[in-house]
Amino acid sequence: MNGDQMINAPVSSNNDVAGIESGKKWNTTTVTYDDDSLGSKYAAQVDGLISYAGTVSDLKFVKVDNSATADINIQFVQGITGGNTVYNNDDTQVTIQFQPLTNAGFDIGDATNGNADNLLHELGHAVGLKHPFDGSGALGGNKITLPSNLDNTDYTLMSYTHSSDKSISDGLYSPGDISALQDLYGAPAPQQTVQQTSTVTPVAQVNPFLAMWAAMFPTIAGSSPLSASPVGLTSLLANNQNNGMFASNG
Numbered sequence: 028m029n030g031d032q033m034i035n036a037p038v039s040s041n042n043d044v045a046g047i048e049s050g051k052k053w054n055t056t057t058v059t060y061d062d063d064s065l066g067s068k069y070a071a072q073v074d075g076l077i078s079y080a081g082t083v084s085d086l087k088f089v090k091v092d093n094s095a096t097a098d099i100n101i102q103f104v105q106g107i108t109g110g111n112t113v114y115n116n117d118d119t120q121v122t123i124q125f126q127p128l129t130n131a132g133f134d135i136g137d138a139t140n141g142n143a144d145n146l147l148h149e150l151g152h153a154v155g156l157k158h159p160f161d162g163s164g165a166l167g168g169n170k171i172t173l174p175s176n177l178d179n180t181d182y183t184l185m186s187y188t189h190s191s192d193k194s195i196s197d198g199l200y201s202p203g204d205i206s207a208l209q210d211l212y213g214a215p216a217p218q219q220t221v222q223q224t225s226t227v228t229p230v231a232q233v234n235p236f237l238a239m240w241a242a243m244f245p246t247i248a249g250s251s252p253l254s255a256s257p258v259g260l261t262s263l264l265a266n267n268q269n270n271g272m273f274a275s276n277g
């Protein structure tokens with residue numbers, strides 16, 4: 028196998044996010060998937076949808092042609108209403124099985140049927156999300172449920188309650204899904220760059236104080252523990268905001 032595995036993950040301290048986290052996540056930010064069994068037409072549409080899913084957090088999806096080793100296998104199964112996601116017994120592989128609701132396809136932004144939202148829902152399960160109303164801990168151990176006013180598809184595609192203005196599908200993740208995925212895997216790379224740049228600001232705020240303090244006590248400034256503290260603070264800030272680790276621990 029390739030070493031990729033679903034592992035226990037701390038859930039967010041914010042219940043509006045924790046309520047859709049299963050308690051597990053992949054131990055990597057690059058997972059593989061195989062959807063070749065869908066046939067070329069549907070596979071191409073699903074590829075596009077999964078490519079979109081790879082933009083909402085730092086979790087990336089790489090297509091492979093090997094159902095035995097792919098982290099996520101996507102299959103059509105006749106007779107399933109909606110879809111169904113199953114973890115194998117050592118959590119090294121997840122299988123998504125579903126039946127198209129119509130023949131209309133899985134295009135991003137598709138508003139004519141529920142296929143795209145349905146697949147994004149199952150993909151959510153496959154990477155660590157659960158139903159907001161499920162307090163059983165069945166999927167990954169987390170029993171926190173979402174406040175009922177947020178248990179709708181306007182807030183999360185993991186809900187079974189379809190919002191009046193999103194009664195069918197728009198083929199995009201909702202804000203709660205994106206918050207949870209970023210909590211588990213970090214923000215997409217471009218946003219990380221912005222966050223890391225922002226660490227300059229606290230350093231700049233500390234230095235004038237130090238300069239003033241050094242001017243007031245010139246003889247001891249060089250040897251005081253205070254003179255070393257901005258270095259520690261800078262390091263702490265850099266660690267906290269590096270590659271989404273702060274979010275993943277919180």
Ligand SMILES: [Zn+2]
Pocket residue numbers: 148149152158
């Ligand atoms: Zn589900």
